[in-house]
Amino acid sequence: MTVVPSMGELLKDSPKNWGKWGPDDEIGALNYLDAAQVMRGIRHVKQGKVHTLQVRMCDPAGDPVWPGRRGAERLMVFDEGSWHGDKAPQFPGGLHYADDFITAFLQGSTQYDALGHVWYDGVIYNGYDANSTIGGLTKASVLPIAEKGVVGRGILLDMARFRGKEALDKGETFTHEDLMACARAQGTEIEKRDVLLIRTGFISTFYKYGREKFYQDFVEPGLTHSAELVKWFQDMEIPNLVTDTIANEVTYDPASGVALPLHCALMRNLGVLFTEIVDLDPLGEDCAQDKQYTFLYAAAPLKVVSGTGAPVNPITIK
Ligand code: UVW
Numbered sequence: 365m366t367v368v369p370s371m372g373e374l375l376k377d378s379p380k381n382w383g384k385w386g387p388d389d390e391i392g393a394l395n396y397l398d399a400a401q402v403m404r405g406i407r408h409v410k411q412g413k414v415h416t417l418q419v420r421m422c423d424p425a426g427d428p429v430w431p432g433r434r435g436a437e438r439l440m441v442f443d444e445g446s447w448h449g450d451k452a453p454q455f456p457g458g459l460h461y462a463d464d465f466i467t468a469f470l471q472g473s474t475q476y477d478a479l480g481h482v483w484y485d486g487v488i489y490n491g492y493d494a495n496s497t498i499g500g501l502t503k504a505s506v507l508p509i510a511e512k513g514v515v516g517r518g519i520l521l522d523m524a525r526f527r528g529k530e531a532l533d534k535g536e537t538f539t540h541e542d543l544m545a546c547a548r549a550q551g552t553e554i555e556k557r558d559v560l561l562i563r564t565g566f567i568s569t570f571y572k573y574g575r576e577k578f579y580q581d582f583v584e585p586g587l588t589h590s591a592e593l594v595k596w597f598q599d600m601e602i603p604n605l606v607t608d609t610i611a612n613e614v615t616y617d618p619a620s621g622v623a624l625p626l627h628c629a630l631m632r633n634l635g636v637l638f639t640e641i642v643d644l645d646p647l648g649e650d651c652a653q654d655k656q657y658t659f660l661y662a663a664a665p666l667k668v669v670s671g672t673g674a675p676v677n678p679i680t681i682k
Contacts, residue, residue: 368621371484371628377591379598380633382490389490390508392479392635393603396557397516401603404557405517405660411682413654415647417606417663418474418677419567422466428570428641429472430610431582436468468675470506475673476514476665477638480504482627489632500670509637510667510674514604518661518680519558521546522648524565531565532585537614539588540596552657559604559661561680562587563644567608586613589625598634605630606639606661606678639663639678647680656682 385395421427427435442463446452471477479489480501486494492503523538524531526546532538543562547554554560564585570578586609587593605612613626630636651657663678 366621371622371625374589374617374620374622374625375484375629375633378594378629378633381598381635382633385635387490389635390479390504391512392489392637393601394509394512394514394635394637396601396603397514401516401557405515405662408517408656408658409660409681410656411654413650413682415650415680416677417642417644417647417680418675419641419643421468421473421675425571426575427473428567428575428578428610429469431579433469433472436466436472438464438466440464470668470671470673470675471640473675474641474643474677475639475675476506476509476663477631477640477673478504478506478509478671479631479635479637481631481638481672482624483632484628489635497672501672502670506665506668506671506674510665513662513664514559514637514678515660515662516557516559516603517555518561518606518659519547519552519554520550520561520563520644520647520651520657520659521554522550522563522644522651522657524563525648525652526550529565531569534581534585535583535614535616535618536585537588537618538586539590540593547657550651550657551655554600557601557603559606560602561606561642561644561647561661563608563648565608565645567610567641567643568645583615584609584611584613586611586615587626588614589617589619589622589629594629594634597630597636602636604637604639604661606642608642608644610641612638612640639676642678650682654682
């Protein structure tokens, strides 16, 4: 029987960006996206084409979420029917309105993870004690990310198209070398501080083929851990990894068997922001047509105090 190492053992020599932006930092690699990066992104706006990347929320057909979570649910509070009864509020002039509320996992739709969302060995991003997560994240929550906003040059890496598939298979992996080869095939190049948007086609299989097939033997396709890949992310100063999967990486590292090691190697250790459950199909289709794979990327998650993450509807402008 293969023994699965602990996260700490697997990542014992993995680099960290802790302290790089000071002892109080809570936004990690988002620090790379300074004004110069915003202007670099803006230079890629050429056609006035806009894409919004959030998947639908509160879809009665269900939302794709990590196993164990529930999709957001929307409940009606007031509608026209509410004004027919005796208890209906009365407003001078006869105003009627509709109101509703949602219950939602903050990680249960297209979302930014807070840097304190995952950890191992009792320590979260930047060396903060994992006890700071108890009852709500008092360190490295999603709030500082939401307050700064994420704006820079984005590049779509259409791995599904590159491999000639509608969607990558369950458990199918790729590396940073594959990302570079994909970029070259698209006639582009990944540059330092690019926001990486990786299309696998996987999230769309939830809508196309249904939840049963989606969750059967659940192993998502995605990037796979290696020391070289982690070093590449650090050297390339990648601020943000955005994918159309629930967890941005292959669910179980095929080499070690460890679950979600890139969450720890990239997010916890390097401070790379993760944006998950993104819809990249219309953008992918458009890039295949007009061959413009680079654009302005802009996103700001909701300002949830102490949140482990928050929903977002990122926008690309070409
Ligand atoms: C987990 O937290 C398990 O995954 P995610 O970051 O995809 O929400």
